C-alpha cells in the first residue's frame with residue numbers, strides 16, 4: 001500500500017500546489033479541508049451527508065475520545081473507522097491543543113504532560129509515547145505527534161523551552177511509532193510562534209527526525225497577520241516538496257487562500273460547522289447572520305450562487321424561522337451550506353492550480369466579499 005504524497009501540479013505564479021495524500025482509507029486531494037468531527041461526528045450531519053459534500057478526511061479529537069468513550073472501548077469495537085462507520089481517511093490530533101486550552105493547570109515536564117480532565121477533574125498523565133499508542137489503537141490514518149505550544153504572546157525564553165520540549169517529544173514519538181504501524185502515518189508538528197529563529201530551529205529539528213507530513217502548530221492565536229503569513233511563507237520554503245504541509249486550526253477563507261498561495265496543503269477548522277450552528281453562514285458575498293429580522297420574509301436562498309441542498313430547497317425566511325425556533329434542522333441545514341461553501345472553495349482551488357488560474361480565483365473570491373449582505 002502506498003502511503004505517501006504526490007505533488008500533481010504547481011502554480012507558476014506562486015508556491016500553491018495541488019497533490020494527493022495517499023492513506024489506507026483512500027486518497028485525499030490537496031489543498032484539502034478536513035471538517036472537524038471532535039466526537040467522531042460532524043455535529044448535525046450523518047457521514048453520508050458529509051461524504052456527499054465531498055469530504056475525504058475528517059479530523060477527530062484524541063483528547064475527547066480518550067476521555068469518553070475511552071480508547072479501549074473504541075479499540076475493542078474495531079477502531080475508529082469501525083466504531084464511527086466513517087469509511088474515508090481520519091486524522092486524529094495529538095490532544096495537545098485541548099489539554100493546554102481546556103485544562104489551564106496542565107503541567108508540562110520532560111516526561112510528558114499532567115492535566116486534569118475538563119469533565120470531572122480526574123488527573124491524567126500522558127507521555128508522547130502514550131499519545132502515539134492512543135492514536136495507533138484508534139486506528140487513525142494520520143496520527144499527530146504530541147507537541148507543546150504556548151498562548152500568544154509568550155516570552156522568548158518560554159517559547160524556546162516549548163520548542164525544545166516539542167523536539168524532544170517528536171523524537172520519542174517517532175521512535176515509539178517505528179515499526180508498529182501498518183497503514184498509519186505519523187506527522188510532526190513544529191512550534192515557535194512567529195519568532196523566526198525559534199520556528200526555523202523547530203522545523204530543522206522535526207525535519208531531522210523525519211515524518212510522513214509536517215504541521216505548523218501554534219499559529220492563528222492572535223499574531224499580527226503579516227507576521228503569521230511571513231512565518232507560513234518561510235516555513236514552506238524549508239519544508240520538503242514531497243511531503244504534505246498542514247496549517248493547523250486556521251479557518252478564514254482569506255487566510256486559507258494566502259496560505260495555499262505560500263505552499264500549504266491541508267487545513268482544518270471548526271469555523272464553518274460551529275458558525276453554522278450559531279446561525280452565521282458564509283456565502284460568496286460575505287457573512288450572513290440568519291437571525292437578522294431582515295430575513296424574516298426573504299424568499300431568496302442563503303446564497304444565490306450556491307448549489308447545496310439547503311440553497312436549492314429553502315428560503316432565508318424558512319431558515320430564519322427554524323433557527324429562531326431552535327429547531328435541530330436549523331443546525332443540519334446551516335451546516336450543510338457552510339461545509340458545502342468551504343469544500344467547494346477547496347474544489348475550485350484544486351481545479352485552478354493546474355489551469356494556472358489560482359491567482360484569478362483568489363482575486364475573485366476576495367473581491368466578492370461584502371461587509372453587510374443586502
Ligand SMILES: [Zn+2]
Pocket residue numbers: 302303306307308309310311312336337338340
Ligand atoms: Zn448553500
